[in-house]
Amino acid sequence: MSSLKVDTITDRGGTGTPYIKDAVLQVKQGILTTAFPTTTDGFVDITGLTVDITPKSTSSKIMVEVHIGSHDTNAASAIIYKLRRNSTDIGISTESSDNACTFGATINADRGEAISMKFLDDPQTTSSITYGVQVKGFGNSVDINKRASLYSTISTITVMEIGG
Numbered sequence: 001m002s003s004l005k006v007d008t009i010t011d012r013g014g015t016g017t018p019y020i021k022d023a024v025l026q027v028k029q030g031i032l033t034t035a036f037p038t039t040t041d042g043f044v045d046i047t048g049l050t051v052d053i054t055p056k057s058t059s060s061k062i063m064v065e066v067h068i069g070s071h072d073t074n075a076a077s078a079i080i081y082k083l084r085r086n087s088t089d090i091g092i093s094t095e096s097s098d099n100a101c102t103f104g105a106t107i108n109a110d111r112g113e114a115i116s117m118k119f120l121d122d123p124q125t126t127s128s129i130t131y132g133v134q135v136k137g138f139g140n141s142v143d144i145n146k147r148a149s150l151y152s153t154i155s156t157i158t159v160m161e162i163g164g
Helices: none
Strands: 024-032 036-038 044-053 061-073 077-085 088-090 103-107 113-121 129-136 142-144 155-162
Touching: 036 044, 044 155, 061 077, 061 103, 061 129, 077 113, 103 113, 129 155
Parallel strands: none
Antiparallel strands: 024 044, 024 155, 036 142, 044 129, 061 113, 061 142, 061 155, 077 088, 077 103, 077 129
16 A cells, blocks of 8 residues: 655645645635624625635636524514625526525514525636625614624634635
8 A cells, every 4th residue: 555645735836735626725714703783775795794815726616605693683574695706796596586695584573593505606717806795684673693682693704715
């Protein structure tokens, strides 16, 4: 039986990690540790819930994972979310609707819940990308990361470049 043991692997130029197809090439994370309240009737950016990544190849895919630690509202309602790459909506439902979104939940008033989703993006670029999340609460008061006065949470957005 043979084995290969090395301390480091670098690219041919000796300047960085080699590009390996189907391997995770880099991981980045954005963390929102404070409450984010909003009462808007339209979609609004969740300030602070963003992450930047610069893909190593145009053939790379980016696995995007969003976890909202808790969301709460003052009235029974839907809370919906859009995933964004720079200023473009991605992973949006193709059903005809003013409320097409990436993911969402129906929630009773004053009942905090967590929600998560994953999306495999194909940005086809080596330029820097900012991924973020927007929320819409249909005019109701929405609190991200806070459940009334009972508890507070964090929310995360994690991106992983997958060699393509």
